[in-house]
Amino acid sequence: MLRWITIVVLAVGVAGTAAWGYKEHQDKNAILIQAENTYQRAFHELTYNLDMMHDKIGTAIAMNSRERLSPQLADIWRLTSESLSNVGQLPLSLLPFNKTEEFLSDIGDFTYRTAIRDLEKDPLSDEELNTLKDLYAQAGDIKDELRQVQHTALENNLRWMDVQLALATEDEQADNTIIDGFKTVEKKIEGYAEGNVDSSISGTSSEKHKYENISGKDISEKEALVYSRDLFNVKEEKNLRITGTGDGADIPLYSVSYNDGNKNAYLDLTQKGGHPITLLVDREVKEKKISLNEGYKIAEQYIQEHDFESMELLNSSEYGNIGIYSFIYNQDGVRVFADAIEVKVALDNGDILGLTANNYFLNHHVRDIPKPKLSSEEARNYVNPNVDIQEEYLAVITNELGEEVVTYEFLGILGDDTYRIFINAMNGAEEMVEKLNGKEINYAGI
Amino acid sequence: MTLRKVILFIIICLFAIGLQETVQPKEVDAFTNQVIQRGAMGDDVIELQARLQYIGYYNGKIDGVFGWGTYWALRNFQKDYGLDIDGLAGLKTRQKLVDVSKFDGKWVHTQIAQGNDFTYYGGQPLSEQTRSKKGSSGGSKSKSAAPKGTTNTNNNTGGNNAGTTNNTADTSSERKTTAVNVPQGFSQNDIDLMANAVYGEARGEPYEGQVAVAAVILNRVESPTFPNTVAGVIFEPRAFTAVADGQIWLTPNDKAREAVLDAINGWDPTGNAIYYFNPDTATSSWIWGRPQIKRIGKHIFCK
Numbered sequence: 129m130l131r132w133i134t135i136v137v138l139a140v141g142v143a144g145t146a147a148w149g150y151k152e153h154q155d156k157n158a159i160l161i162q163a164e165n166t167y168q169r170a171f172h173e174l175t176y177n178l179d180m181m182h183d184k185i186g187t188a189i190a191m192n193s194r195e196r197l198s199p200q201l202a203d204i205w206r207l208t209s210e211s212l213s214n215v216g217q218l219p220l221s222l223l224p225f226n227k228t229e230e231f232l233s234d235i236g237d238f239t240y241r242t243a244i245r246d247l248e249k250d251p252l253s254d255e256e257l258n259t260l261k262d263l264y265a266q267a268g269d270i271k272d273e274l275r276q277v278q279h280t281a282l283e284n285n286l287r288w289m290d291v292q293l294a295l296a297t298e299d300e301q302a303d304n305t306i307i308d309g310f311k312t313v314e315k316k317i318e319g320y321a322e323g324n325v326d327s328s329i330s331g332t333s334s335e336k337h338k339y340e341n342i343s344g345k346d347i348s349e350k351e352a353l354v355y356s357r358d359l360f361n362v363k364e365e366k367n368l369r370i371t372g373t374g375d376g377a378d379i380p381l382y383s384v385s386y387n388d389g390n391k392n393a394y395l396d397l398t399q400k401g402g403h404p405i406t407l408l409v410d411r412e413v414k415e416k417k418i419s420l421n422e423g424y425k426i427a428e429q430y431i432q433e434h435d436f437e438s439m440e441l442l443n444s445s446e447y448g449n450i451g452i453y454s455f456i457y458n459q460d461g462v463r464v465f466a467d468a469i470e471v472k473v474a475l476d477n478g479d480i481l482g483l484t485a486n487n488y489f490l491n492h493h494v495r496d497i498p499k500p501k502l503s504s505e506e507a508r509n510y511v512n513p514n515v516d517i518q519e520e521y522l523a524v525i526t527n528e529l530g531e532e533v534v535t536y537e538f539l540g541i542l543g544d545d546t547y548r549i550f551i552n553a554m555n556g557a558e559e560m561v562e563k564l565n566g567k568e569i570n571y572a573g574i
Numbered sequence: 575m576t577l578r579k580v581i582l583f584i585i586i587c588l589f590a591i592g593l594q595e596t597v598q599p600k601e602v603d604a605f606t607n608q609v610i611q612r613g614a615m616g617d618d619v620i621e622l623q624a625r626l627q628y629i630g631y632y633n634g635k636i637d638g639v640f641g642w643g644t645y646w647a648l649r650n651f652q653k654d655y656g657l658d659i660d661g662l663a664g665l666k667t668r669q670k671l672v673d674v675s676k677f678d679g680k681w682v683h684t685q686i687a688q689g690n691d692f693t694y695y696g697g698q699p700l701s702e703q704t705r706s707k708k709g710s711s712g713g714s715k716s717k718s719a720a721p722k723g724t725t726n727t728n729n730n731t732g733g734n735n736a737g738t739t740n741n742t743a744d745t746s747s748e749r750k751t752t753a754v755n756v757p758q759g760f761s762q763n764d765i766d767l768m769a770n771a772v773y774g775e776a777r778g779e780p781y782e783g784q785v786a787v788a789a790v791i792l793n794r795v796e797s798p799t800f801p802n803t804v805a806g807v808i809f810e811p812r813a814f815t816a817v818a819d820g821q822i823w824l825t826p827n828d829k830a831r832e833a834v835l836d837a838i839n840g841w842d843p844t845g846n847a848i849y850y851f852n853p854d855t856a857t858s859s860w861i862w863g864r865p866q867i868k869r870i871g872k873h874i875f876c877k
């Protein structure tokens with residue numbers, strides 16, 4: 129009797145487990161298929177978009193009227209951005225595919241720049257037309273290559289899940305058609321990238337330049353340690369660790385870190401001249417005792433002590449019990465937005481918790497600022513008449529094309545919103561309009 | 575009920591009353607003597623906004639954050655009253671403001687604590703200037719109306735009642751502003767999402783290591799080879815291990831959030847890195863081939 133009961137119980141148990149396991153298996157499969165489908169959609173859309181892009185570039189070349197190209201170019205721009213978004217959804221991030229992404233983004237930049245230009249006045253130059261022809265050929269190659277991959281994938285029922293697995297296990301020998309196909313595309317584009325250097329396609333997107341404002345003698349690790357002790361406000365050298373940067377750094381730095389259990393601090397300073405680039409101090413900040421305004425005075429004094437001359441406050445914000453202040457450089461009454469410094473102050477006792485001067489050292493130099501051709505009155509005429517202008521400054525900003533321009537900066541109100549508007553002081557062009565937010569409903573508060 | 579229980583009960587009651595007394599909000603009807611500048615938040619800003627609204631300069635929400643709207647209102651006030659136009663609420667400006675306007679701190683703070691939609695214009699009955707967000711109008715309205723009647727013509731009765739309900743509302747938590755500062759172009763939700771990613775990826779790292787991970791996310795948003803949004807970068811397949819294994823959904827701590835804020839405000843200890851990896855666990859040979867910038871904590875940052 130007992131034996132039978134045991135047998136029945138076990139049988140039920142086994143059947144139950146089997147049913148449960150089968151259900152789990154089904155669920156897992158459903159999710160896998162879901163994920164696979166997402167990948168598949170991104171992949172097929174990518175090939176389709178590249179195909180479309182190729183066609184559109186071809187049409188643009190064939191169009192007779194160089195003046196009416198704008199819609200066509202805008203369409204190409206849209207397609208590049210969609211293709212990039214498709215690439216972003218594929219599990220490729222450890223597969224070297226950046227050259228292709230850069231290539232797409234360069235096409236996007238080029239077409240955007242030309243599409244927004246007034247082609248009636250300033251039609252495509254011959255050089256730009258040649259660039260377009262090059263792009264046509266290159267986009268054609270990529271399209272063919274990807275269509276080939278797509279064909280193989282469809283014919284052999286290749287799964288993106290397997291690609292992901294192959295990439296995850298990093299089995300270099302894994303014979304995965306999709307991975308190979310993408311690698312071929314990448315190789316091809318690497319070749320073009322060198323050819324495109326001189327043409328107008330690689331223009332402003334790489335606007336990174338060398339550090340302008342690093343002067344002085346090389347400093348030793350010892351000097352760096354002495355300096356950081358001063359900045360960290362600690363007496364002894366123990367608990368300090370110093371390292372240099374590797375060869376990927378834009379500029380050689382010393383990184384000093386400090387940890388004594390309660391306080392943790394970090395400093396980057398240039399090996400040449402010993403200029404502080406980044407300072408971060410981490411400690412518990414207690415209840416707020418000093419006001420944002422007092423914190424500002426501390427921050428201002430601090431940057432003066434560290435040889436940042438003629439900086440003015442652009443913005444201040446209170447986050448909990450911490451004040452963050454951004455300063456910009458003022459050259460003879462002209463605000464230079466690129467030369468910026470941020471300072472972080474603890475509002476419990478006024479300690480400096482952070483400083484970042486990367487932009488300052490990257491951009492700052494004595495500029496030869498030309499006299500504005502327009503008067504402020506004339507410049508105001510270029511501003512939307514509905515904007516109620518409240519404040520006005522002269523400012524140097526970097527515009528969308530990456531050039532530094534002298535502008536009139538107007539702060540004005542339209543409706544309930546405040547806008548910062550930059551009008552080119554030479555020709556009245558509206559260089560930039562920015563809606564100033566800076567605060568938001570406290571979703572967590574109520 | 576035994577005698578002991580009764581005594582115990584009474585003691586507990588007394589204790590509770592005592593608690594209520596101690597947690598009562600501090601006196602709020604006067605500015606502290608800080609100079610208030612743009613970007614500040616808190617009770618002084620609430621008073622500043624309410625007073626400016628009372629005399630018709632400020633039309634925005636009384637939310638306790640000194641934003642641009644408050645700034646222009648203050649400047650216009652300074653202009654009209656012959657003060658230095660600096661957009662700072664210093665001693666003189668505050669005094670002038672106190673002279674020409676009124677402020678019923680209790681009423682305003684009650685409105686904020688209850689999450690009501692309200693304004694504070696002078697010359698109108700306060701009870702007409704508030705609307706409860708949670709629907710039920712009549713009862714809660716009369717309760718939330720100003721009990722003291724120091725300002726305006728407010729004939730509502732039941733002030734004492736309102737007083738007691740206020741206390742319970744206020745004791746529930748510290749008084750909060752109904753808005754917060756956010757960096758230009760970011761929402762609290764973007765910050766939270768990034769804080770999730772940073773916490774999932776680098777919660778064991780030193781503070782600068784957390785800022786560094788946040789900075790890498792932002793550098794990727796800027797980079798042409800990555801998606802152009804924070805969400806796109808974070809959820810790119812295989813980009814972050816914390817996303818792949820679900821650790822991103824752990825609840826981040828305040829450190830992670832502060833690190834994200836610092837990164838958004840411009841701190842980048844990585845020197846423009848767009849990749850990082852843990853040398854002990856990285857399996858990809860490709861990632862080792864990237865030009866390395868530096869090591870922070872357990873991560874190596876590279877281009």
